[in-house]
Amino acid sequence: MSYLKITLAILLLGVSATLSAQEVKNADLLQNIESRDKISLNGTWEIIIDPLENGYYSHRYQPRRNGYFKDDQMKSPSDLVEYNFDTDLQLLVPGDWNTQLEKLYYYEGTVWYKKDFSYEGGANELAYLYFEAVNYEATVYVNGEKVGSHIGGYTPFQFEVSSLLKKGDNFVVVKVDNKRKREAIPTINTDWWNYGGITRSVHLITTPKQHIADYSVQLEKGSTTNIKGWVEVKNAKDGESVTVSIPGLKKSVTAKTSGGKASFSIKAKPKLWSPKNPKLYEVKLSTASDEISDLIGFRTIETSGSKILLNGETIFMKGISIHEEAPFKTGRVTSPEECRILLGWAKELGCNFIRLAHYPHSETMVREAEKMGFLVWSEIPVYWTVLFDNEPTYANAQNQLTEMISRDKNRAAVVLWSVANETPEGEPRLHFLSNLAKHARALDNTRLITAALDTQGFRDGSKFIEDPLGEVVDVIGINNYCGWYSVDPADCGMIKWATDYNKPMIMSEVGGGALYGMHGDKTERWTEEYQADVYKNNIEMMRNIDFLAGASPWILMDFRSARRHLRRIQGDFNRKGLISEQGMRKQAFFILQDYYLNENK
Structure with missing residues (x-):
C-alpha cells in the first residue's frame, strides 16, 4: 500500500496506522484486465449486515484480532461464534445492496462480504485480487489476513496476494462501508444515490512473475504520424526487450527496459479515430515471458x-x-x-x-x-x-x-x-x-x-x-x-x-x-x-x-x-x-x- 493510501486510511477512516507483516503491498494498477488470465469472482457472495461494526471493533471500540474477516467456525457444540456467513444473507456481485434487499434501501454503513474460491496456482506466477469498484471504503482480507484498504467508490484497485493463497480452497472477505463523510470525495450532500456494495466486477488475475503491468500508447501531442509510449514491466531487469507491434499499420518496434520501463516511438500514418469512423487498431505488447493485446484508437484533440x-x-x-x-x-x-x-x-x-x-x-x-x-x-x-x-x-x-x-x-x-x-x-x-x-x-x-x-x-x-x-x-x-x-x-x-x-x-x-x-x-x-x-x-x-x-x-x-x-x-x-x-x-x-x-x- 502506498504512503498516500496509508495516510488516507488513517485520516479518513480513523483506524490504526500500523501495517502488519501479513499486509500485502497494493500494486500499481494492471492495465487492460480483459487481456489477462483471470478467474471471475462474480456471483453470489455471503454477507453480514453490521451497522455497529461489531465484526471489526470490540465492545471497548478497539480493533478485534478475530473479527468477521477470520470466518471462524464452531468446532464443538460449546463454541461461541456469534456470526456465520454461510447461514446469513446473500447478495449478487457486481451489484448494489440498496436495490437487492428492501431492508437495505436507505442503508448506509458496513456490510461484510465473503466469497469462497479455488486456486491452483503455479510456481512462476503472481496473483492479483482486482476490484473494479467498491463503494466507498473497502478493507480486504484473504484467508483471514488483511491485505489492504481502498478509499473511493468508482475507481479500480488491486492487491498482489500470491503469498496468502494456497492450492485448493481459499476465501476473501471484504468490509464495505458506504457512510457519507464531510471530509470525503464526494462529500455528505449529493444529488445521486449512495449505492453501497461491491458494485463492479471482482477478478483473480494471474500473471507471470515478470509481466507487462502497464503501458501508454497514443499519438504524440501535436502529431498525427508519431505514436509514442512506454511499457512498464514488473520485475524486469535493465536491458530486457519489449516489442510493440501494430499489425494493421505493419509496424513493429523493440525497446529495452530501464528502471522497469521501456519507451518507444513509431512513425506511422494511422486512420484517425472519430465519431464518424471509430477506428481501433490491435496493438500487441510482448516480452520474453508475457504477451497482451489491446484495441487502441489514435486521434488528436x-x-x-x-x-x-x-x-x-x-x-x-x-x-x-x-x-x-x-x-x-x-x-x-x-x-x-x-x-x-x-x-x-x-x-x-x-x-x-x-x-x-x-x-x-x-x-x-x-x-x-x-x-x-x-x-x-x-x-x-x-x-x-x-x-x-x-x-x-x-x-x-x-x-x-x-x-x-x-x-x-x-x-x-x-x-x-x-x-x-x-x-x-x-x-x-x-x-x-x-x-x-x-x-x-x-x-x-x-x-x-x-x-x-x-x-x-x-x-x-x-x-x-x-x-x-x-x-x-x-x-x-x-x-x-x-x-x-x-x-x-x-x-x-x-x-x-x-x-x-x-x-x-x-x-x-x-x-x-x-x-x-x-x-x-x-x-x-x-x-x-x-x-x-x-x-x-x-x-x-x-x-x-x-x-x-x-x-x-x-x-x-x-x-x-x-x-x-x-x-x-x-x-x-x-x-x-x-x-x-x-x-x-x-x-x-x-x-x-x-x-x-x-x-x-
Missing part, C-alpha cells in the same frame, strides 16, 4: 480560441449527461448490455459525445462508448461543497483522479478530464482545483481539462462567465438551469452570454424535470410540455452563444436520488431525464434530437 478541434477540424460536441444508473431495473449498471442500452439511446438522440457524470463510470462503459464513436467527458466526484482547505480531502481527490487517468489513458474516446462539478468560488477551492488540473496535465498532456461551473454574473445585460477557474481549464463547462431554477422558460431564449476567456464553452448541464406521461399546459411544472418548453427556449439561447462548442444537457434517464421527496412525481427519482427509468421517451427527447440531427450536422 485541442482547442483554438473558442473551438474544439478533433483531428485538426472543428467539432460541435452534441452530447448528453449520463449517470451510472441501470435502465429498467435501476440501481448500479452491472453489465455490458446495460451500457449498450444507455449508449444506444444517446446514439438515437443524435449524440457524438457523452458526459459520464459525476464520477468515473466503469471501464466497460468507456470501452463500449469508444467502439460506438462517442467522445467522452470523464469526471471525479469533487462535487458541490467539499472541504477545499483540508489536505486529506485533496489527497483523496488526487488519488481518485490518478486512478481514473491510469485506467483510461489509452482510450481515444476520452477527450476531457473533469476535475469538479458546481463548486463554490473561493481561494481554497481555486487552489485545490488548480492543483488537480496541474496533476492531470502532468499525468496526461494530450487531453483537455474541464470543470462544470455554475456561478455566473451579469455585465452589460449579458450572463457573464467570470469564475477564475476559467483561467485554469482548457474548456469551460457551464451548468445553467434557465427556466427551471430561475426565470420563466420563455425568457431564456433572449438571454445573451459573454466571457473574457477566449476558450470553448460546453453547456454541461441544462434542462428541467418532467414525470413521463404527465401532461398539461406548458406553464405547469412536471408536465412533459413544461420540460419541452424549457428545452425549446434553452436551445434558442444556445444558438446565440458564439463561443459554444457543445452541450451535454441533464440528463439522459431519470435516476434515483434521496434528495427528491415529492411523492407521486419524484418518489426518490430526479426527473430531469429525457427518458424515464422504464425507457419511455419524453417530449423533450425529440426537441433535443431535432436540434442535434437537423441543426448541428
Whole structure:
C-alpha cells in the first residue's frame, strides 16, 4: 500500500496506522484486465449486515484480532461464534445492496462480504485480487489476513496476494462501508444515490512473475504520424526487450527496459479515430515471458480560441449527461448490455459525445462508448461543497483522479478530464482545483481539462462567465438551469452570454424535470410540455452563444436520488431525464434530437 493510501486510511477512516507483516503491498494498477488470465469472482457472495461494526471493533471500540474477516467456525457444540456467513444473507456481485434487499434501501454503513474460491496456482506466477469498484471504503482480507484498504467508490484497485493463497480452497472477505463523510470525495450532500456494495466486477488475475503491468500508447501531442509510449514491466531487469507491434499499420518496434520501463516511438500514418469512423487498431505488447493485446484508437484533440478541434477540424460536441444508473431495473449498471442500452439511446438522440457524470463510470462503459464513436467527458466526484482547505480531502481527490487517468489513458474516446462539478468560488477551492488540473496535465498532456461551473454574473445585460477557474481549464463547462431554477422558460431564449476567456464553452448541464406521461399546459411544472418548453427556449439561447462548442444537457434517464421527496412525481427519482427509468421517451427527447440531427450536422 502506498504512503498516500496509508495516510488516507488513517485520516479518513480513523483506524490504526500500523501495517502488519501479513499486509500485502497494493500494486500499481494492471492495465487492460480483459487481456489477462483471470478467474471471475462474480456471483453470489455471503454477507453480514453490521451497522455497529461489531465484526471489526470490540465492545471497548478497539480493533478485534478475530473479527468477521477470520470466518471462524464452531468446532464443538460449546463454541461461541456469534456470526456465520454461510447461514446469513446473500447478495449478487457486481451489484448494489440498496436495490437487492428492501431492508437495505436507505442503508448506509458496513456490510461484510465473503466469497469462497479455488486456486491452483503455479510456481512462476503472481496473483492479483482486482476490484473494479467498491463503494466507498473497502478493507480486504484473504484467508483471514488483511491485505489492504481502498478509499473511493468508482475507481479500480488491486492487491498482489500470491503469498496468502494456497492450492485448493481459499476465501476473501471484504468490509464495505458506504457512510457519507464531510471530509470525503464526494462529500455528505449529493444529488445521486449512495449505492453501497461491491458494485463492479471482482477478478483473480494471474500473471507471470515478470509481466507487462502497464503501458501508454497514443499519438504524440501535436502529431498525427508519431505514436509514442512506454511499457512498464514488473520485475524486469535493465536491458530486457519489449516489442510493440501494430499489425494493421505493419509496424513493429523493440525497446529495452530501464528502471522497469521501456519507451518507444513509431512513425506511422494511422486512420484517425472519430465519431464518424471509430477506428481501433490491435496493438500487441510482448516480452520474453508475457504477451497482451489491446484495441487502441489514435486521434488528436485541442482547442483554438473558442473551438474544439478533433483531428485538426472543428467539432460541435452534441452530447448528453449520463449517470451510472441501470435502465429498467435501476440501481448500479452491472453489465455490458446495460451500457449498450444507455449508449444506444444517446446514439438515437443524435449524440457524438457523452458526459459520464459525476464520477468515473466503469471501464466497460468507456470501452463500449469508444467502439460506438462517442467522445467522452470523464469526471471525479469533487462535487458541490467539499472541504477545499483540508489536505486529506485533496489527497483523496488526487488519488481518485490518478486512478481514473491510469485506467483510461489509452482510450481515444476520452477527450476531457473533469476535475469538479458546481463548486463554490473561493481561494481554497481555486487552489485545490488548480492543483488537480496541474496533476492531470502532468499525468496526461494530450487531453483537455474541464470543470462544470455554475456561478455566473451579469455585465452589460449579458450572463457573464467570470469564475477564475476559467483561467485554469482548457474548456469551460457551464451548468445553467434557465427556466427551471430561475426565470420563466420563455425568457431564456433572449438571454445573451459573454466571457473574457477566449476558450470553448460546453453547456454541461441544462434542462428541467418532467414525470413521463404527465401532461398539461406548458406553464405547469412536471408536465412533459413544461420540460419541452424549457428545452425549446434553452436551445434558442444556445444558438446565440458564439463561443459554444457543445452541450451535454441533464440528463439522459431519470435516476434515483434521496434528495427528491415529492411523492407521486419524484418518489426518490430526479426527473430531469429525457427518458424515464422504464425507457419511455419524453417530449423533450425529440426537441433535443431535432436540434442535434437537423441543426448541428
